[in-house]
Amino acid sequence: MSERGKQLGARAARWTILGVITFFLAFPFAWMLITAFKTTGDLYNLQHNPFLFYDPPTLEHVHRLFTDTLYAQWLLNTAFVGAMVVAITLALAVPAGYALARLTGGFGEKLGIGIFLTYLVPPTLLFIPLSRVIVNLHLDDSLWSLVLVYPSFTVPFSTWLMMGFFKAIPKDVEEAAMVDGYSRLAAFFKVVVPISSSGILTVAIFSFTLVLQEFVYAVTFIASAHNFTVGIGVPTFLVHGDVYFWGSLMAGCFIAGVPVAILYNLIVDRFIAGFTVGAVK
Helix, strand or coil: CCHHHHHHHHHHHHHHHHHHHHHHHHHHHHHHHHHHHCCHHHHHCCCCCCCCCCCCCCCHHHHHHHHCCCHHHHHHHHHHHHHHHHHHHHHHHHHHHHHHHHCCCHHHHHHHHHHHHHHCCCHHHHHHHHHHHHHHCCCCCCHHHHHHHCHHHHHHHHHHHHHHHHHCCCHHHHHHHHHCCCCHHHHHHHHHHHHCHHHHHHHHHHHHHHHHHCCHHHHHHCCCHHHCCHHHHHHHHHEECCEECHHHHHHHHHHHHHHHHHHHHHCHHHHHHHHHHHHHC
């Protein structure tokens, strides 16, 4: 086989693999989009191809989602909790990760591993004692209960991740800045933080995604529909016993998931860099 033939074969194989992966990743979104606009009769007819529209597309499911439920309010609640949790996580995890990364000896490494291990504690073991704490603080049925609790498992993992990222940055960078007249704090904010943008972005995305999909704490601490997040509002109001409003369920998942998917795709290179650098270290 000629060299050109080998190159064409390798290119075809690469594009085939990429095409299969792309189809696999995009299929859930395509399925949600199709289901959201299919009529109920078309959706449940077993004789119909599930990927084709036998009846004209309908907005019935989207209309039900926004009129029969408080979906718009749930989106706002989720955005509020997500923004607060991301801010708290960054405020705690970034300086903590930097401090652990610069500790000499084995103490810093062991402390970082210990902090990471707290992230592995299952939520099912913690929601009962945490619910008692929330009640004592009079935060039950309040979005502030989620803002208080969620950082308890976003901060440990994010601290461990940032510690690995900061270890990848040579100390010479900060020392050079301090020789130029910066204090350590100024060198951290003006030199180290800009270099660590990939890790910080990874922490922000991880924290917000976790808020979007978390269920156990939200369903435990929140009782009124007005304070629901998307993660508990959609299944609570669109699943009645064994009756599933599939069209509205898929519409709700699609609307909430697409912005996050677009964000991931826009910054996927930095996101992967943030995870891999932290993992290597």
